[in-house]
Amino acid sequence: MSGTFVGMPAFPQAAHEALGNAQLRRNLAHATGTIRAKRQRLVDEVNANSDWEALRLAGAGVKESALVDLATHLETLERTLTANGATVHWANDAAEANAIVASIATRHGVNEVVKVKSMVTQEINLNEALAAEGIAAWETDLAELIVQLGDDLPSHILVPAIHRNRSEIRDIFLSKMAAAGRPAPADLTDEPAVLAAAARSHLREKFLRAKVGVSGANFAVAETGTLVVVESEGNGRMCLTLPEVLVSVVGIEKVVPTWEGLDPLLRLLPRSSTGERMNPYTSMWNGVASGDGPQEVHVVLLDNGRTNALADEVGRQALRCIRCSACLNVCPVYERTGGHAYGSVYPGPIGAILNPLLRGVGHDDQVDSLPYASSLCGACFDACPVRIDIPSVLVDLRAQVVDAHRGGVPKAEALAMKATAVAFSDARRLRFGERFTGLGLRVAGRVGARKWTSARDLPPAPRESFRAWWKRTDGGRR
Amino acid sequence: MSARDDILGRVRAALAGVESGYDVPVAPRIADVPDLVDLFAERVADYQATVERCTGSDLAARVAAALPSGARVVVPDGLSVEVPGGVRDRGFTAAELDTFDAVVTEARVGIAETGTIVLDHGAGQGRRAISLVPDLHVCIVRTDQVVPDVPDALPLLAPGATEGRPLTWISGPSATSDIELSRVEGVHGPRTLHVLVVG
Ligand code: SF4
Numbered sequence: 001m002s003g004t005f006v007g008m009p010a011f012p013q014a015a016h017e018a019l020g021n022a023q024l025r026r027n028l029a030h031a032t033g034t035i036r037a038k039r040q041r042l043v044d045e046v047n048a049n050s051d052w053e054a055l056r057l058a059g060a061g062v063k064e065s066a067l068v069d070l071a072t073h074l075e076t077l078e079r080t081l082t083a084n085g086a087t088v089h090w091a092n093d094a095a096e097a098n099a100i101v102a103s104i105a106t107r108h109g110v111n112e113v114v115k116v117k118s119m120v121t122q123e124i125n126l127n128e129a130l131a132a133e134g135i136a137a138w139e140t141d142l143a144e145l146i147v148q149l150g151d152d153l154p155s156h157i158l159v160p161a162i163h164r165n166r167s168e169i170r171d172i173f174l175s176k177m178a179a180a181g182r183p184a185p186a187d188l189t190d191e192p193a194v195l196a197a198a199a200r201s202h203l204r205e206k207f208l209r210a211k212v213g214v215s216g217a218n219f220a221v222a223e224t225g226t227l228v229v230v231e232s233e234g235n236g237r238m239c240l241t242l243p244e245v246l247v248s249v250v251g252i253e254k255v256v257p258t259w260e261g262l263d264p265l266l267r268l269l270p271r272s273s274t275g276e277r278m279n280p281y282t283s284m285w286n287g288v289a290s291g292d293g294p295q296e297v298h299v300v301l302l303d304n305g306r307t308n309a310l311a312d313e314v315g316r317q318a319l320r321c322i323r324c325s326a327c328l329n330v331c332p333v334y335e336r337t338g339g340h341a342y343g344s345v346y347p348g349p350i351g352a353i354l355n356p357l358l359r360g361v362g363h364d365d366q367v368d369s370l371p372y373a374s375s376l377c378g379a380c381f382d383a384c385p386v387r388i389d390i391p392s393v394l395v396d397l398r399a400q401v402v403d404a405h406r407g408g409v410p411k412a413e414a415l416a417m418k419a420t421a422v423a424f425s426d427a428r429r430l431r432f433g434e435r436f437t438g439l440g441l442r443v444a445g446r447v448g449a450r451k452w453t454s455a456r457d458l459p460p461a462p463r464e465s466f467r468a469w470w471k472r473t474d475g476g477r478r
Numbered sequence: 479m480s481a482r483d484d485i486l487g488r489v490r491a492a493l494a495g496v497e498s499g500y501d502v503p504v505a506p507r508i509a510d511v512p513d514l515v516d517l518f519a520e521r522v523a524d525y526q527a528t529v530e531r532c533t534g535s536d537l538a539a540r541v542a543a544a545l546p547s548g549a550r551v552v553v554p555d556g557l558s559v560e561v562p563g564g565v566r567d568r569g570f571t572a573a574e575l576d577t578f579d580a581v582v583t584e585a586r587v588g589i590a591e592t593g594t595i596v597l598d599h600g601a602g603q604g605r606r607a608i609s610l611v612p613d614l615h616v617c618i619v620r621t622d623q624v625v626p627d628v629p630d631a632l633p634l635l636a637p638g639a640t641e642g643r644p645l646t647w648i649s650g651p652s653a654t655s656d657i658e659l660s661r662v663e664g665v666h667g668p669r670t671l672h673v674l675v676v677g
Contacts, residue, residue, distance in 0.1 A: 027658070034659050049509040058505035065500035071489045078482075084642055090482040142665060143656035166657055192657040196665050203666065208572045224639050234610065234652035234667025241606045242572045252485065259636050263629045264505040267592075274655070277521065278592040281667060282647035283606075289644050291569070292605035303485045311492035 024163050024338050031162045032329040038275025039326060039383075046271070058264035060387040063320035066222075066255045067310065073222040073255045074301065080225025084287025086297040091249075097302050098129035101214060101247050104298055105135050108245055110211045116229060116236040117141035118216030119323055120249050122345040124304060126214070137214065138180075138206050140235035142199050149176040153340055163338060166190040177202050203235065213243035213294065217250045218322065219265060220299075223258045225286050227299065230269060232280045240283050246294035251302050253310075253319040265322060268385035272324040305358030314396040315357040320386040321350055327380035327390060333373055342370065349380035353393040361397065362404025371397035508627050514590045518624045519675055521593025525650020526663050527671040537618070537676050541582055544616045544672045549579040552612060554604025557582060559618065567608050575607055580614035581668075586638065586645075587631045588624040588675075594649045595619055595673065596631060598638035606644055615668035617648070621677030 046052045066073055078088045091097035105113055113130065115121065115137050127137040127148075139148045143161040147153065150164065150172045161169070173184040173195065182205045184198045215236070219228040227248055229236045240246060256262060270279040288297050309319055328334050328348030339347035343366045346354045352370045359367050371394050380390040479487075511517050515531070523529045532540045538559050545551055545561075552575065553564035561582050584602035585595045595617055597603045609615055625631050635645055652667030663669060 031659055051506045054503070054506040057503045061500065061502035065502050068493065068496055068500045069498050070493065071486050074486065074489065090480065090485055092481045092484055096481060140666075141656075142654045146656070161656055162659075169657055192660040193662045195657055196654055196662040200665055204576070207666070208576060221639075224636075226639055232652065233654045233665040235665065237606070237610050237646065238666050241610055252489070259639065260629075260632055261502070263632055267505070267628050276649070277524075278589075278594045278647070278649035280525070280648070280650050280653050282645075284639065284645040284647075286639060286642045286644065289599075289605075289642055292599060292644060293607070301485070303481075303488065307485065307488035307492050310489060316492075 023165070025336060027162055027165065028335055028338050032335050035275050036329045039272060039329070042271040042275055042277065045277075046267075055264055055268060056385055056387050059268045059322075059385055060320060062256060062261040062264055063322070063386050064317075065261070066257050067253065067316065067319055069257075070252065070255065070310065073257050074252060076222040076257075077220055077225065077255055078301070080222065081287055081299055082225075084225040086225070086287035086299050089298060089300045091300050091302045091304070093304050094124035094129075097124050097249055097300050097304070098126055100298075100300050101126060101249065102130055102133045102135065104245065104247050105130065105212050106133060108211055110135065112136040112138060112206070112210070113212040113214050113247075114138050114140055114206055114210040114239045114243065115144075116213070116215040116231065116239045117144050118214075118249065119345055120216045120251050120302060121214065124249070124302070126249070138203075140203050140206070140239060141231075142196065142233060142235075145199055145203070146172060149173065149180060163340075166192060166195065169195055173198055173202075181205055203238075207235075207238040207242055210239070210243045212245045212247065213239040215239055215246065215248045217248050217254055218269070219256045219262060220250050220254045221256050221259055221262065226259070226284050227286075228262070229283045230266075230279050231282075232274065234281055237281055237283055240285065241293045243294055245296045245298070247298040247300065249300045249302055251304070252306050253321075269322050269324055272322075272326040272383070272385040305360075308360055309354070309357035312357055312396075315353060315393050317388050318350070318353050318357055318390075318393060320388055321354065322386060323350075324385055326383040326385065327388075330379040330383045331374075332377060332379070333375060337373075342373065344370075349374060349390045349394075350388070353388075353390055353397060356397050356401075357393075361401045368401045368404070371401060505629060507629060508591055511590060511626050514624050514626060515621045515675060515677075518588050518590040518593065518619075519673075521590060522588075522595070522650070522673050524593055525653075525671075527650050527673055529673045529675065531675045534676055537674065540674050541616060541618070544674070545580055545582075545614070549614070550577060551580045551582060552578045552608050553582050554602060554608060556601030556603075557584065558602055567604055570608075572607060572611060575611035578612040580616060581608050581612045582616045582618070583609050584618045584620075585623065587634050588619040589626075589628060589631050590624055591627040592649060594628075594631075594647050596635060597646045597648070598635060598643050599646070600638065600643060606646060609646070610667060613664075613668055614670045614672065615648075615651075616672045616674065618674050618676060621675060624675075 043052045081088050089100045130137045139145050146161040146169055167190045170188055170190040174188055177184045182202045217227040218230045270276045288295055310316055327350050331349050334348040342351045344351050344355045352373045355370055356367050361368050374394050376391045378391050519529045541559055542562055551564045552567055553561050554567055583604055586598040587596040651663050651669055651671040652665050653663050654665045655661050
C-alpha cells in the first residue's frame with residue numbers, strides 16, 4: 001500500500017528536488033525548531049538538579065556494554081524470553097523476518113494485522129511483504145496512518161508526516177478512510193483535535209477486532225526477558241494488549257543487558273526525542289502474562305546488516321542509536337532537504353551513517369552518496385543522547401567509499417571529497433577541514449564534479465566557513 | 479546452519495579482538511527534592527492531567543465525584559475503595575470494555591521528577607486492557623508510593639517484571655503532535671486522566 005524507497009535517486013538529486021519545495025522546508029524548519037527548543041529546556045532542567053553529560057555517558061555505556069558482549073546477551077535474552085513463554089525466532093535478513101511474520105499471521109488465518117509504529121518493520125518492508133500474502137498491515141500511529149492513507153513515504157523518524165499540513169491531512173482522511181475502514185465524518189474540519197478524533201474512531205474499529213498485532217521494541221532487557229515500547233498516542237498499548245497474538249521484530253542491537261540499564265535510557269530518550277520529561281505511555285511485557293494481553297507472543301531477532309556494522313571498528317557505535325531523532329532536528333542539511341532525500345527509513349545524520357554501515361559501500365550510488373550528506377558541523381554529536389560521534393563515522397565512511405571505487409574510474413564526488421576525508425580524519429580538527437572544503441569544492445568545480453556540488457544549498461566555495469556561518473545566523477534562522 | 483547460529487557466529491566474528499566486559503559509568507541522581515509529593519502533583523498536572531490531593535477518609539467521595547453521573551465504570555479485583563455502581567472486571571472482551579466510560583485503578587509507583595505513574599497490574603490495578611479502552615482513567619496513588627526519579631522506581635518494579643507481570647508507565651493522557659506539531663490530548667488511550675494522590 002505505501003511506497004518504498006527502492007529506486008530513489010541518489011542524495012544530491014533528491015536533495016535538489018526537495019530544496020525546491022517551499023512548503024516542505026517551512027514545515028520542517030518549524031518542526032525541528034520547536035522540538036529543538038523543547039529539548040534544550042529539558043537539558044537545562046536536568047543540569048539544574050543533575051548532570052546531562054554524565055547521564056549521556058551512562059546511556060552510551062549501557063549500550064556499549066550490550067554491544068561488546070552481544071552474543072552472550074542475545075543468548076541470555078533468548079533464554080529469558082523463552083522462559084517467559086515467548087517463542088524466539090532468528091532472521092538473517094528482511095526476507096527471513098517477513099516470512100516468519102507472514103507465516104504466523106497465515107497460521108491464524110487472518111487477512112489483517114494492526115501495527116505499532118516501528119522503524120525496523122519499515123526497514124524490512126514488512127507491509128509490502130504481508131500485502132503480497134494478502135494480509136493488510138494497518139499502521140496505527142497517527143502520522144503513519146496519514147502516510148499510509150496518502151500512499152506516501154515517512155519523512156522524519158518522530159513525526160513522519162511533518163511534510164503534510166492540516167488541510168492536506170483533512171483531504172487524505174476524507175478521500176481515503178472509507179476504502180480502509182470506518183470513513184471520516186463528512187463534516188470533518190482541519191482542526192488537529194477533530195482530525196485526531198477521526199483517527200481515533202477509524203482505528204478503534206480495527207483495534208477491537210484485531211487478532212494479530214505487530215510491533216518493534218525500543219529495548220529488550222536480556223536479564224529479565226522484557227520488551228519495551230515507548231509511545232505517545234496509546235495505539236501502541238492497543239496493539240500490544242488487545243490482539244490474541246503479538247509478533248515483535250527486534251534488531252539485535254536493541255538488547256539492554258540488565259534491568260537497571262533501562263534507567264539512563266528511559267531518562268534520555270523522551271527528553272531527546274519529543275522534548276518531554278517522559279512520553280505518555282511506555283509498555284513493558286515479559287512474554288505471556290496469564291490472563292492479560294496476547295496469549296501467544298513471538299519475538300523475531302533480526303540481523304539485516306547489523307553484524308556488518310558491528311564489524312566496523314569506527315562505525316560500530318552507530319548501533320548504540322536509540323532512534324530519538326535529536327540529530328535530525330539539529331542538522332542543517334536535514335532541515336533544508338527533509339527526510340525523503342536520504343532515500344531510506346533512516347534519514348538525517350544517523351541515516352547517513354547507518355545505511356552505509358548496514359548495507360555496505362561500493363555497490364549502490366544512493367548509499368555511497370549518503371556519507372557526503374553532511375557539512376560535518378558536529379551538532380549531531382552534541383545532541384546525541386548516547387554520544388555517537390557521527391562526524392567521525394562519516395569521515396571514515398567517506399574514505400571507505402573512496403577505497404571501494406579505487407581501481408576503477410574515480411567518481412567525481414570521490415575526487416572532490418578525498419582530500420577533505422583525510423583532513424577530517426580527526427573531527428576535532430574540523431576548523432582546519434572546513435577551510436579545506438572550500439578548496440576541495442573549488443577543485444571539484446574545475447574537474448566537473450557537478451553531481452554533488454550543484455545540489456548543495458551553498459555556493460560552491462563559501463567565503464565564510466560553514467561553522468562560522470552557522471554560528472552567525474543560528475543555522476540560517478537569523 | 480540455522481539463522482541463529484549464522485547470526486551469533488557473525489556477531490562473534492565481528493567482535494574478535496574486542497575486549498569483553500564494559501564498565502558502565504553510574505548514572506547521576508537528581509539533587510534531593512524537598513517535597514516529593516508536591517513535585518509529583520505538579521509534574522503530573524503539567525501533562526494536562528487532573529490532579530487532586532486528599533486524605534484516606536475522603537477518598538471514596540473524591541472517586542465518586544471524579545466520575546460523571548450515570549457513567550458505566552469498570553473496576554479491577556482488589557480495589558481498596560468502594561466505587562458506587564462499579565462493575566467488577568470479569569474478563570470482558572475488548573468490545574465489551576468499549577461500552578464502559580471509565581475505569582478506577584490503583585498504581586504501583588509514582589515518579590516525581592517525570593510525573594509518571596507506573597502500574598504493575600497487580601491487585602487493585604487490573605489487567606492492561608481495562609485501564610486502556612475506557613475514555614476516563616481515575617488513578618489512585620498513595621503518597622508513600624512516590625519516589626524521586628526513574629532510578630528509584632526501577633528496583634521497586636523489578637520483582638513484578640521477574641514474576642512476568644507487564645508494566646504500564648503513564649505520563650498524562652494520551653497525546654499526539656503529529657499534525658503540524660499541535661499537541662492534541664487524547665488519541666487512543668484514555669483522553670482524560672484523573673489522579674487522586676492520597677495521604
Ligand atoms: S544517532 Fe543519536 S541523536 Fe541520532 S537518532 Fe540515534 S540516538 Fe538519537
